[in-house]
Structures are given as structure tokens and as C-alpha cells.
Amino acid sequence: MRREFYIAFFAAIVLNFIFYLAWPPGLYSLIFFIPFFALGFRDIRQHRHAIKSNFPVFGHFRYLLESIRPEINQYFIESNTDGKPFSREQRSVVYQRAKKVLDTVPFGTQHDVYEQGYEFVTHSLYPKHLSRKDLRVTIGSDLCKQPYSMSLLNISAMSFGSLSTASILALNGGAKDGHFAHNTGEGGISPYHLEPGGDLIWQIGTGYFGCRTHSGDFDSELFKKNSSHPQVKMIELKLSQGAKPGHGGILSGKKVTPEIAAIRNVPLGKDVISPPGHKAFSDAKGMLQFISTLRELSGGKPVGFKFCLGHRQEFEELVALMKELKLYPDFIVVDGAEGGTGAAPLEFTNYIGTPGMDALVVVVDTLKKAGLKDQIKVIATGKITTAFDIVKLLCIGADATYAARSMMLALGCIQALRCNNNKCPTGVATQDPNLVKGLHVPTKRERVKNFHQETLESVAHMIGAMGVAHHSELRRHHLHKRVEENVIKTYAEIYSEA
Numbered sequence: 001m002r003r004e005f006y007i008a009f010f011a012a013i014v015l016n017f018i019f020y021l022a023w024p025p026g027l028y029s030l031i032f033f034i035p036f037f038a039l040g041f042r043d044i045r046q047h048r049h050a051i052k053s054n055f056p057v058f059g060h061f062r063y064l065l066e067s068i069r070p071e072i073n074q075y076f077i078e079s080n081t082d083g084k085p086f087s088r089e090q091r092s093v094v095y096q097r098a099k100k101v102l103d104t105v106p107f108g109t110q111h112d113v114y115e116q117g118y119e120f121v122t123h124s125l126y127p128k129h130l131s132r133k134d135l136r137v138t139i140g141s142d143l144c145k146q147p148y149s150m151s152l153l154n155i156s157a158m159s160f161g162s163l164s165t166a167s168i169l170a171l172n173g174g175a176k177d178g179h180f181a182h183n184t185g186e187g188g189i190s191p192y193h194l195e196p197g198g199d200l201i202w203q204i205g206t207g208y209f210g211c212r213t214h215s216g217d218f219d220s221e222l223f224k225k226n227s228s229h230p231q232v233k234m235i236e237l238k239l240s241q242g243a244k245p246g247h248g249g250i251l252s253g254k255k256v257t258p259e260i261a262a263i264r265n266v267p268l269g270k271d272v273i274s275p276p277g278h279k280a281f282s283d284a285k286g287m288l289q290f291i292s293t294l295r296e297l298s299g300g301k302p303v304g305f306k307f308c309l310g311h312r313q314e315f316e317e318l319v320a321l322m323k324e325l326k327l328y329p330d331f332i333v334v335d336g337a338e339g340g341t342g343a344a345p346l347e348f349t350n351y352i353g354t355p356g357m358d359a360l361v362v363v364v365d366t367l368k369k370a371g372l373k374d375q376i377k378v379i380a381t382g383k384i385t386t387a388f389d390i391v392k393l394l395c396i397g398a399d400a401t402y403a404a405r406s407m408m409l410a411l412g413c414i415q416a417l418r419c420n421n422n423k424c425p426t427g428v429a430t431q432d433p434n435l436v437k438g439l440h441v442p443t444k445r446e447r448v449k450n451f452h453q454e455t456l457e458s459v460a461h462m463i464g465a466m467g468v469a470h471h472s473e474l475r476r477h478h479l480h481k482r483v484e485e486n487v488i489k490t491y492a493e494i495y496s497e498a
Contacts, residue, residue, distance in 0.1 A: 090385045090386070090406075093385050093386050094385055094406045094409040094410055094451060097410075097450060097451045097454035097455055098409070098410040098447035098448070098450050098451040098454075099447060099450070100450050100454065113482075114482070114485070115482070116482055116483065116484060116485065117481065117482065117483075118481070118482045119388075119392065119479065119480065119481045119482075120480050121388075121391060121392075121395070121462070121466055121478055121479055121480065122466065122478070122480065123465045123466055123467070124465070124466055124467025124468075125467075126467050127464050127465050127466075127467055128463075128464045128467060128468060128469050129464055130460040130461075130463055130464045130469075130470075130471075131460060132453065132456045132457045132459075132460045134460075134470075135151065135152045135153075135456050135459060135460060135471055136149050136150060136151055136152065137149075137150055137152065137377060137399045137400050137472075138150070138377075139234060139302045139304075139330055139331050139377050139399075139400075140302045140330050141302075141328060141329075141330045141375040141376060142375060143292070143295065143327075143328070143330070144295065144300055144301070144302050144303075144330050145299065145300025145301075146233075146299065146300050146301045146302070147302060147330075148181075148199075148233040148234055148301075148302055150180075150181060150233075150234075150400050151178075151179065151180035151181065151400070151452070151456070152390060152394070152400050152401060152456065152459065152471065153180060153384070153390060153400075153401055153403060153452055153455060153456055153459075154175075154180050154181040154182070154183065154201070154379075154400065154401070154402050154403070155171050155174075155175060155180070155181065155182045155183055155402070155403065155404070155407050155448075156183055156381050156402035156403055156404035156407070157183040157184070157185040157186065157201075157203045157236070157238070157241075157306070157402070157404070158171075158183070158185045158404055158407075158408070159184065159185030159186055159187025159188075159251070160184075160185070160187050160188070160190040160192060160193065160260070160263070161187045161251050161255055161256070161260045161263075161264070161272075161431070162185065162187065162251060162255070162419070162429060163185075163428060163429055164424075164427055164428060164429065164430055164431060164435075164436040164439065165190075165192050165436060166427055166436050166437075166439040166440075166441050166444070167408075167411055167427070167428050167429070167439065167444075168190060168192040168193060169192050169195060169196060169441045169445070170411055170439070170441045170444035170445045170448055171198075171407060171411070171448055172192070172193055172195070172196040172197075172198040172200075173196035173198065173441065173442075173445035173448070173449075174198070174410075174444075174445050174446070174447070174448025174449040174451075174452065175196075175198035175199060175448070176196045176197045176198035176199075177445065177446070177449040178448070178449040178452040178453055179199075180199070180452055181198075181199045181200070181201050181233060181234070182198050182199065182200055182201070183200075183201040183203055183236065183402065184200055184201065184202050184203050185203055186203050186204065186205030186206075186207060186209060186238050186274065187209050187210075187251070187260075187263070187264060188209035188210030188263050188264055189202060189210050189226055189229070189232070190263050193231075194229070194231060196445070197231065198231070199231060199233045200229075200231045200232050200233060201232075201233065201234045201235075201236050202226070202227065202232045202234070202235050202236065203236045203237075203238050203306070204223075204235065204236070204237055204238065204294075205238040205274050206238070206274045206275045206276065206277060206278050206279070207264070207266075207272070207274035207275070208279075208280075209263070209264040209265070209266075210222070210223075210226050210263070210264075211223035211226060211227075212264075212265050214265065216275075216279070217279055217280075218279065218280045220293075220297060223294070223297055223298075224297045224298070227294075227297060227298035227299075227301065228298065228299060232298075232301065233301065233302075234301060234302040234303070234304070234330075234331070235294055235295075235298055235301060235302070235303045235304075236303075236304055236305065236306050236331075236333060237278075237287075237290070237291060237294065237303065237304070237305040237306070237329075238305070238306045238307075239278075239287075239305050239306065239307040240306075240307045240308045240310070240335075240353075241306065241308060241335050250271065250272070250273055250274075251271065251272040251273075252271060252420060252421070252422060253269050253270045253271045253272075254269075254421065254422040254431075255422050255430070255431045256268060256269050256270060256271075256272060257431050260431070278290075284314075284317060284318045284321050285321060285325070287305070287318075288318075288321065288322060288325060288327040288328070288329075289327065291303050291304075291305065291327070291329050292327055295330075302330035302331060303329060303330055304329040304330050304331030304332055304333065304376075304377075304379075305329055305332060305333070306332075306333035306335060307332075307333070307334070307335065308334075308335045308336065308337060308353040308354065308359070309334065309353070309354040309358075309359035309362060309363065310353065310354065312354075312362055315362065315363070315366060316366055319366050319367060319370045319372065320370065322370070322372060322376075323370045323371070323372060328372060328375060328376055329376060330375075330376065330377065331376060331377040331378070331379055331399075332363060332367075332376055332377075332378055332379070333378075333379045333380075333381060333402065334356065334359050334360050334363050334378060334379070334380050334381070334398070335356070335359075335381050335382060336353070336354070336355050336356020336357070336359055336360075336381075336382040337352065337353030337354055337355050337356070337359075338355060338356060338382050338383060356380065356381075356382040357396065360378070360380050360393065360396050360397060360398060361396060361397070361495045363378055363397075364378055364396065364397030364398070365397075365495075365497075368397075373397075377399040377400065378397060378398050378399050379398065379399065379400045379401065379402060380393040380396075380398035380400075380401050380402070381401060381402035381403070381404070383405065384401050384402070384403040384406060385403070385405075385406040385409075386455070386458075387455055387456075387458035387459040387461075387462050388462065389401075390455070390459050391459060391462050391463060391474065391479075392479060394471055394474045395474045395475060395476055395478050395479040395491060396476060396479070396491065396495075397476075399472075406451065407448060407451070408428055408429075410444070410447045410448045410450075410451040411426070411428050411439065411444045411447070411448065412426045412427075412428060412439060412444060412447075413426055413428045413429070414426055418430075423435070426438065426439065427439035459471075466478060475492065475497065476490060476491035476492040476494075476495060476497050477490045477491070477492040477497075478490075479491040481494065
């Protein structure tokens with residue numbers, strides 16, 4: 001249908017050119033603009049594409065290039081960034097599942113299976129049947145009074161302020177419809193997180209937004225009030241993130257509207273830069289005690305922390321102290337150095353932090369050696385788009401996963417790389433009302449739910465094909481990697497299982 005529409009579109013242009021040669025300019029002008037007015041009117045009224053809604057007529061050129069030759073669009077994206085955006089294959093997976101269109105491919109595998117680094121799982125002669133609805137894990141240690149049944153795939157931390165009102169409404173609405181969790185990010189709990197009714201993981205960063213005094217200190221009474229909300233299922237203490245470990249959060253002053261300034265209790269229109277470390281504690285013992293305080297103030301809800309692994313010795317000492325004091329979090333979120341963000345110093349993004357896979361191995365094995373893995377669940381995050389990405393992390397030892405960029409793609413993100421200057425053309429990562437209006441919440445809400453459900457459906461099929469009856473039975477020996485031209489090893493051989 002779309003190809004026929006473009007043919008008609010160009011036919012109209014050709015006809016206009018003929019009329020220009022044959023008829024007086026005045027009449028030609030009227031005929032020339034009628035199709036464009038009609039097209040623009042249609043673009044503004046449709047809700048399927050935010051780009052067309054925000055940029056009537058001109059927005060069609062993006063989809064024209066994509067429909068004629070997808071590689072052209074990929075070239076423009078990859079040649080205009082120093083970063084590593086999702087590949088066309090990754091984007092296609094998200095878009096197809098979000099829109100519930102056919103995601104099968106002809107002509108076999110899209111990868112060179114003999115290339116060094118190729119990863120895969122093997123299948124069984126006796127496959128099992130798994131239900132997507134069973135792909136959940138209970139978060140909550142013996143110290144927790146209100147454990148939470150968590151989906152294996154959830155929305156990673158993205159704050160209101162970094163994302164638009166429409167984005168937050170669509171994400172939380174999708175989480176509500178799909179029965180999974182939405183991480184608030186460190187920007188606090190906004191009305192847009194609460195309105196749809198989806199489960200929330202309240203992230204608390206070094207700025208203590210949502211539980212902050214005017215001077216920027218932790219406010220225990222405000223925390224108690226907000227954490228008691230029934231939608232808040234877990235509390236996540238952010239120590240660091242993979243995109244900028246050891247560096248505080250950054251929100252451009254262009255995005256600090258009066259509403260955001262009120263929610264975060266910060267000055268209007270000025271850059272919001274969170275400190276690199278927490279004021280509430282300064283060492284491992286202080287952090288564990290603070291986590292215990294948060295759990296008590298919240299009425300016994302699961303409390304954990306998110307970090308990008310840095311000095312391995314510091315983490316090992318922390319786990320040893322957990323065992324000694326019998327004070328531990330209910331979960332740990334492991335973010336890899338490859339994690340993304342809307343704004344970060346280039347050197348921090350490229351050269352600081354442990355890659356996600358290596359970090360996950362260290363965290364899981366250290367907890368197992370200390371005998372704490374049954375108490376503390378591990379959540380992995382970082383460039384998750386496919387079922388294989390999830391299965392791979394589960395094999396390494398993760399209990400659940402977060403996804404950010406793929407959820408943004410489900411919202412309609414085209415990786416325009418304008419997250420940091422408030423000019424996101426799709427209305428996903430901007431506070432400009434003229435751009436936000438193009439993101440139709442009911443449509444994108446459904447696509448977020450679709451992406452989640454279709455991906456977990458594929459996870460269930462993949463685990464079943466492996467002959468595994470439950471996702472908790474996945475181990476490193478199920479995952480293989482070609483390490484040399486003629487050498488394949490399991491991850492149990494690459495990383496010995498603790």
C-alpha cells in the first residue's frame with residue numbers, strides 16, 4: 001500500500017510539471033499546491049508516524065528512502081555519529097514486534113556462523129513447551145516483606161525530563177497492559193508515571209529527586225510518603241550507570257520546564273547535574289545500612305542498587321560485608337560500560353567501566369561464592385533487543401533484564417541523536433510541545449506492550465527448543481561461542497561456573 005502511495009505522490013508531481021508547461025502560472029500554482037495541502041492535512045491527522053505528524057510532507061522522504069533501499073537510511077545514521085547506534089537488523093526486530101508484523105526472514109541466517117565471536121545456543125531433540133506468562137522471577141530476600149513478581153523483561157531507567165510526557169505515559173501504559181515494570185529513572189515520580197497505573201521501580205540517584213530537601217539532602221519523610229504508593233513495587237538506589245560511571249546525571253537546562261523544576265525541586269531553566277556520589281553514605285557499611293533504612297521506610301518493599309562494575313576488589317569487599325553483617329539488598333542491577341544515555345562526556349562513555357558481560361560474570365560468581373545468590377537477584381541491562389540477548393544473559397546468571405533503547409524504538413525513536421539538545425524529531429526525548437504532540441500515546445502504548453510480549457514469546461520458544469523446562473535452569477554450558485576459526489567453547493569453559 002505504501003509503495004503505491006509513493007507512486008501516486010510522484011505521479012502528482014510529474015502532472016504538476018506538465019501543467020506548468022501547458023497552463024498559465026496562476027492556475028498552475030493552485031493545482032500544484034492542492035496535493036501537498038491534502039497530504040499535509042492527512043499527515044497531521046494520522047497517528048502511526050510521529051515524524052509525519054511533526055513534519056508534514058517532508059517527513060515522507062525518510063520513509064521513501066527506507067522503502068526503496070533500507071541501507072541508505074542505515075548509511076546516514078552510521079555516518080553521522082561517533083557512537084554505535086542499533087544496527088538495521090536490531091531496529092527491524094523492535095519495529096516488527098512493536099507493530100506485530102511478520103518477523104520471519106528468508107534465505108537462512110543473517111550471520112556468518114564461521115566468524116570469530118559468533119554466539120549461539122544448541123537445541124534438543126526433545127523440546128519443551130514454555131508459556132510466556134511463566135517468564136517471571138520473585139524479587140525479595142528474607143529481609144523483604146513485600147516481594148515482587150517481576151517479568152524477565154522490563155523498562156530500564158529513563159527519567160521524565162530526559163523523556164517527554166507522552167513517552168512516559170506510553171511506556172507506563174505499555175507496562176500496565178503487558179504486566180511488566182517501568183523504572184522511573186532518577187528524575188523522580190511524575191504524575192505521568194502514575195496516571196496509566198503501571199508497576200514502578202522507583203530509582204533514587206545522587207540528586208535524591210522525589211525525596212530531596214531544598215539543599216539536596218535525603219528527606220526520609222518525603223521518601224516514606226512517595227514509596228508507600230501502591231504502584232511503587234521496588235526501590236532502586238543508583239550508584240552509577242554504564243554510560244558515565246563515576247559521573248553524576250545530566251539534564252540540559254533546555255529541558256528543565258517549570259513542571260520538571262517543581263517535580264525535582266531544582267532551579268528553572270538551568271542544567272541539573274547530580275553529584276557523582278551519595279551524601280547519605282560514604283562507605284560500604286553506610287550504604288548497606290542506608291538500603292536497610294529504605295526498606296524499613298517503604299514498608300518492606302524490595303530495595304536494591306544499580307551500578308557499573310569498577311574496582312572488582314571493592315565489590316568483593318562489599319559482598320563480604322553483606323555476609324558478615326547479614327545486611328544485603330534484594331537485588332543488584334548490573335549495567336555495562338556499553339550502556340547508553342541522552343548525554344554523557346565522551347571519555348566516560350568510551351573509556352570508563354567494565355563491559356556488561358564481564359561485569360555480570362563477576363557479580364554472579366562473587367554472590368555465589370558468598371552463598372548470597374539465592375537471596376539477591378541479579379538484573380542485567382545493556383543493548384537488549386532480541387530474545388537471544390535475554391537468553392544469553394540468563395545463561396550467564398542474570399535473573400531478569402532491563403531494556404531502554406529498544407523500548408525507545410518501540411515508541412518511534414529513529415536514533416536521530418538529538419536527545420541532548422531538546423530537538424528529538426519524534427517527540428520521544430524532548431520537552432518541546434510542538435514535537436511532543438506528534439507522539440500519539442495510545443498507539444505507542446500498544447507498541448510498547450507488543451514489543452514486550454512478542455519478545456518474551458520468542459524467549460519462551462527459544463528456551464523450549466533448548467529442551468529446558470524453566471528459565472531458571474539455564475546455565476553457561478548452554479551458551480556457545482566461536483573463539484577461533486576452528487574452536488568453539490561454551491561459556492562454562494570461557495568463564496568457569498562458580
